[in-house]
Amino acid sequence: MKEDRIERAERARAKKAALGEDIAIEDYGTGKEHDALTSLDEIPEEYKQNLLDAGIEPSERERSGSFLQRDRSVIFSKVKYPGLELMSTTDAIEKYGWLKEYLWKAIPVDQDKYTAEVELDQTHGYFIRSEAGSKVTMPVQSCLFITSDKIRQNVHNIVIAEENSELHLITGCAVSHSVSSALHLGVSEFYVKKGAKITFTMIHSWSSGVEVRPRSAVVIEDDGTYVSNYILMTPVKSLQTYPTTYCVGKNARATSQSIVYASGDTKIDVGSRAVLQGEGSKAEIISRAIATDNARIIARGDVIGEAANAKGHIECRGLMLSDTATIDSIPELKATRRDLELSHEAAVGKIAEEEIQYLMARGLSEDEATSVIIRGFLNVDITGLPDALAKETKKMFDMSLEKVM
């Protein structure tokens, strides 16, 4: 089985991805190992702000567990609450024979050269599992951090919420200021069992020399719920990702919200796909994209309805702040039977003059009015998160926005 996987990966080694410009993986080195920490707070001062910017709390306050991978080394991994498990995926594979039932089950190992690379030269990633029935509303935080120049980080993450459990995860991806270029390859497989729930809040805090190719998929069983909130506000050299959520179970629910603010020469191709295979399953994809400077954004949404009484909706909105930027908004719907309902709305535009004037008539200056409108545009209601986490997410969002505006 394992051999077969490696063979398939070997064959896909040069396989270009369907989307996104091709990256020469070999241009990036493998990096060196780093020593482990005994507490997250020991991370050198110079990196603390990087962590905070990615929504990671070095003090571990209000977190049920923390995981930090620096370059190719897991330097911290600890869980504070019973009912939760957290460790490096490499360790988990060794520890649990049954994990092979989950490895590359949601994403084909030979999807493209990036998945192949992660299989052939995996450098950890996180494994998180909530035990059946356990409900820890406090989030686990995991951080994938790049601190060395010209290296690649090849992580494979696996998150499993066992039956009737609840798992909340904040993932922050960050890069230190000393890194001029790097490649992040991240494979993430999520498994939401019967009646379980996973919320996944991810902040990408890259810089203009970093190339990023996440490959994510989610499998939701009967009555399971998956909520994803994705925030990207800082520049990145190029990023392409198209996470797919398979609602395989009856009444499986998926919500995906993404907020993207692209500036500088950022190139982003980001989408969200939901495949509705379970009877009565439901997906909602919401995206907000702002392009300024010379940024290029492709915002994709795709819902495929294959089951009775399935319901899917895509809402894509784009806001153009520059004449040298571009936004492509591509919503797609595919139905394979009669008794389902799919819809989409998409709009791209500029800030309306009359909205600015209206706010000025209430006392704001033109700049203040513009910033209120942008903030409002990006302000999607965060639903499905525990109150404290929703507030926290809102805070992270405000903070990231503050930085770019």
Next chain:
Amino acid sequence: MLKIKNLTVEVEGKEIIRDLNLNIESGEVHVLFGPNGCGKTTLLMTILGFPNYKVKKGTITFKGVDITDFTTNERVKLGLGMSFQHPPEIRGVKLGDMVNIALGKKEGEIDESMIELAKRLNIAVEFLNRDVNLGFSGGEVKRSEILQLLAQAPDFIMFDEPDSGVDVENIELIGKIMCELLDRNKLPSKRERSGLIITHSGFVMHYIKADRAHVMLNGRIACSGMPDEITKRIMEDGFERCVELCSVKGAC
């Protein structure tokens, strides 16, 4: 409080207001009548300083300051305020956010005092959490506008059709709050705030007594007089005849 002298205004290259003069003293409320397209809204937008309304000639003086070249927010800081007839929808900006902005707070939550303020206009808490003007009914738009003005508390307030699309019950409520905003409940000598009201139907005038009425025709103030008399003439004879009678007899 507000003095407009020989004002000529162009919108997209077309002259809409010609040589208009208007003087509104402190504590006075004036009402502006006129047929569609005569320039009423243009006058209000020009006083507010919206950039599409180009002043070609004349001056606008507010509280003794020549504000002709001021930006909208500079005018608002001096004490101007406006209730819009068709305000824009702004996604993600809640009515509660607008109230905080009107209060001069850049950020803030929906707190008890705001909820109390909203209650006075029959506005529920949930309504404060809705994106401003998005899917609001005609009456809801008006109440939302008045609520923002209550928070803003301007010294000079312009109301563009505060009674259009409002049901009878709410007109009374809006009229009452407008009276309060314009110091109408105070003795005439104690009134400080002033206002200018555009109304088509004149319904709201049942609840708020104006000091003076004007009829606007073709970009000019064609006649002025006591509100009751002007209203009566317009109802009986129409705008143009009212103006004609005015000029012949000096009746109003």
